[in-house]
Amino acid sequence: MNLIREIWQSIVRRDPLSTDKGKSELVFLNVWLHIHPAKVKKENMKFRHTFYLGFITFFLFLILLTTGIALMVYYRPYPPQAYQDMKDLQFAVFMGTFLRNMHRWAAHGMVICVFLHMCRVFYTGSYKKPRQFNWVIGVLLLLLTLSLSFTGYLLPWDQLAYWAITVGTNIGSYAPLIGGQLRELLLGGHSVGEGALIRFYVLHVAVLPAAMILLTIVHFWRVRKDGGLSRPVWKLKGKKEELVTIGAPAVAVPMQASAASKDKTYGLMEVVSGKPIFETVTPEEEEDTVFSYPYAFVREAVVLMATVTTVMTMSLFLNAPLEELANPAKTPNPAKAPWYFLGLQELVSHSAFLGGVVAPALMVLALLAIPYLDRNPSRRPRDRKLILWLFTIFVVANLALIVIGTFFRGPGWAMVPPWVHVVGGAE
Amino acid sequence: MNRREFFKISWGTVGLAALVSGVGVSLAAVVRFLMPSVFYEPPQSFKIGEPGDFPFGPPTFLVAEKIFVFRDREKGFAVASAVCTHLGCTVAHFSSDQRFHCPCHGSVFAADGSVQHGPAPRALDWFEVTMARDGKLLVNKDKVVPPNYRLMV
Numbered sequence: 001m002n003l004i005r006e007i008w009q010s011i012v013r014r015d016p017l018s019t020d021k022g023k024s025e026l027v028f029l030n031v032w033l034h035i036h037p038a039k040v041k042k043e044n045m046k047f048r049h050t051f052y053l054g055f056i057t058f059f060l061f062l063i064l065l066t067t068g069i070a071l072m073v074y075y076r077p078y079p080p081q082a083y084q085d086m087k088d089l090q091f092a093v094f095m096g097t098f099l100r101n102m103h104r105w106a107a108h109g110m111v112i113c114v115f116l117h118m119c120r121v122f123y124t125g126s127y128k129k130p131r132q133f134n135w136v137i138g139v140l141l142l143l144l145t146l147s148l149s150f151t152g153y154l155l156p157w158d159q160l161a162y163w164a165i166t167v168g169t170n171i172g173s174y175a176p177l178i179g180g181q182l183r184e185l186l187l188g189g190h191s192v193g194e195g196a197l198i199r200f201y202v203l204h205v206a207v208l209p210a211a212m213i214l215l216t217i218v219h220f221w222r223v224r225k226d227g228g229l230s231r232p233v234w235k236l237k238g239k240k241e242e243l244v245t246i247g248a249p250a251v252a253v254p255m256q257a258s259a260a261s262k263d264k265t266y267g268l269m270e271v272v273s274g275k276p277i278f279e280t281v282t283p284e285e286e287e288d289t290v291f292s293y294p295y296a297f298v299r300e301a302v303v304l305m306a307t308v309t310t311v312m313t314m315s316l317f318l319n320a321p322l323e324e325l326a327n328p329a330k331t332p333n334p335a336k337a338p339w340y341f342l343g344l345q346e347l348v349s350h351s352a353f354l355g356g357v358v359a360p361a362l363m364v365l366a367l368l369a370i371p372y373l374d375r376n377p378s379r380r381p382r383d384r385k386l387i388l389w390l391f392t393i394f395v396v397a398n399l400a401l402i403v404i405g406t407f408f409r410g411p412g413w414a415m416v417p418p419w420v421h422v423v424g425g426a427e
Numbered sequence: 428m429n430r431r432e433f434f435k436i437s438w439g440t441v442g443l444a445a446l447v448s449g450v451g452v453s454l455a456a457v458v459r460f461l462m463p464s465v466f467y468e469p470p471q472s473f474k475i476g477e478p479g480d481f482p483f484g485p486p487t488f489l490v491a492e493k494i495f496v497f498r499d500r501e502k503g504f505a506v507a508s509a510v511c512t513h514l515g516c517t518v519a520h521f522s523s524d525q526r527f528h529c530p531c532h533g534s535v536f537a538a539d540g541s542v543q544h545g546p547a548p549r550a551l552d553w554f555e556v557t558m559a560r561d562g563k564l565l566v567n568k569d570k571v572v573p574p575n576y577r578l579m580v
């Protein structure tokens with residue numbers, strides 16, 4: 001009995017959770033949990049502040065990691081075995097279809113949620129000082145998510161995969177000067193073939209996930225270091241009200257290094273006196289905070305379970321598509337990219353260079369620059385009407401292009417409304 | 428400048444130069460590494476068969492090579508690329524209107540390969556076709572020829 005207790009205490013080393021000290025220690029003695037503050041503001045846990053979209057995105061990524069690793073066991077990145085392995089996963093491997101479905105639907109969900117999360121951050125003005133750089137990290141995470149999807153899309157080596165990637169990589173070759181070489185580098189050849197498949201595989205299972213994990217860590221760290229979540233918009237009263245959260249007083253004193261007492265040698269934490277701005281909690285605000293354990297953790301756990309359950313349920317009823325084996329000679333008509341790139345494909349159908357290179361490059365640059373160009377200090381919606389309108393137009397335009405590309409384009413990329421049924425299409 | 432400063436600056440410069448060139452060379456090496464030296468791809472120049480294998484009239488589509496072989500009684504042989512110049516989809520030749528249609532973004536090419544409609548930036552390629560010594564037709568995809576090029580047999 002004593003031994004068991006000793007083992008347990010060697011693992012947790014904290015006071016019982018019934019005490020405040022124990023609740024704090026649970027957080028900061030644990031490498032996984034200490035990304036949270038020991039105490040959080042009640043208002044920041046409100047669903048209608050963040051919709052937990054960042055969490056959902058992260059949990060979907062965890063699902064992708066686990067199901068992806070499982071799929072790797074049965075997948076050979078070599079044509080035509082790659083396609084055979086897809087068929088095996090569908091018909092021979094125990095739970096293969098289910099795992100593949102989970103991977104597919106979580107991937108789509110991740111694209112949707114990462115986009116919605118970006119919108120939430122924009123509409124609440126949470127990219128403003130001091131969070132500008134974390135917004136930039138976020139844009140990179142969005143690009144990584146899209147790249148992961150794009151590279152994953154080729155792996156099943158079916159018609160859908162083959163032609164989406166043929167069209168997609170050809171867009172890249174319109175980039176001035178280096179376009180052609182860039183494509184050759186990515187494909188390891190002049191057209192989509194076995195060289196391209198192994199390269200996409202390496203990107204998809206090693207390079208991009210590693211980059212994603214590293215940047216996610218930076219992203220979370222910065223949320224903490226930038227003062228925790230921004231205050232909910234509905235709590236902002238004054239025009240310039242603190243951009244820094246957890247109520248940093250307007251006149252916060254920056255950190256200073258000084259010896260705290262004379263008769264000891266100190267670690268850095270002890271020498272730096274005065275609290276960092278972001279952890280200053282004024283007494284009135286102290287009342288609005290609760291311990292992360294259990295309040296924040298329970299909410300996150302609920303979101304995790306809801307995410308997993310949703311993906312699992314979808315995967316029971318909806319199967320990830322798999323078409324015929326890739327056939328370089330026969331282009332399906334119409335040949336469409338994955339839905340989230342159909343806006344791009346729609347632009348490309350008008351001009352490959354303007355729509356495929358210039359427009360996306362400008363969009364990414366604009367996204368990256370937002371926090372540095374928007375110099376309005378207020379986060380209150382009524383002070384930011386113009387930019388809210390501009391962003392809304394950007395979002396709606398993107399969605400409209402995707403809807404047109406998805407539902408209104410028929411054989412030969414002709415305008416065909418979804419309610420008209422095309423029989424056979426052009427040969 | 429005293430002796431100490433001199434050494435500090437010169438060693439600093441040397442060190443920085445070493446670092447920059449080291450990183451530069453490594454990056455160049457990585458890019459070169461990623462660029463395959465050998466392409467295990469079908470050759471750009473290949474034989475497609477005897478002239479007699481190809482009928483007159485509508486073109487013959489060769490699947491693996493992605494080319495159309497035209498044979499005309501008066502004018503002889505011509506070979507057109509089936510790869511759309513927009514984003515690389517494979518075009519189809521419709522005998523109904525004698526034109527090439529791309530399924531991806533709707534480009535249409537006239538009988539001579541020129542763009543008539545859609546986003547394709549330039550005409551379809553025509554490739555050189557010659558007679559090899561063994562009497563077979565030899566297509567060279569590295570040699571693009573004008574659309575009026577013909578091989579008389």
Ligand code: HEM
Pocket residue numbers: 061064065067068069071072075100101103104106107108110111145146148149152153154155156204205209320
């Ligand atoms: C590090 C984590 C990941 C690993 C190890 C991984 C691994 C794999 C493997 C082995 C496949 C081929 C099997 C298959 O197609 O089902 C695949 C496919 C795919 N992956 Fe991932 N993946 C990861 C993350 C992601 C992420 C983050 C996304 C997108 C947001 C994504 C999107 C896709 C897509 C769209 C496919 C095609 C799926 C299908 O055909 O059903 N993957 N992945």
Ligand code: FES
Pocket residue numbers: 511512513514515516529530531532533534545546547
């Ligand atoms: S690839 Fe032919 S029109 Fe786009």
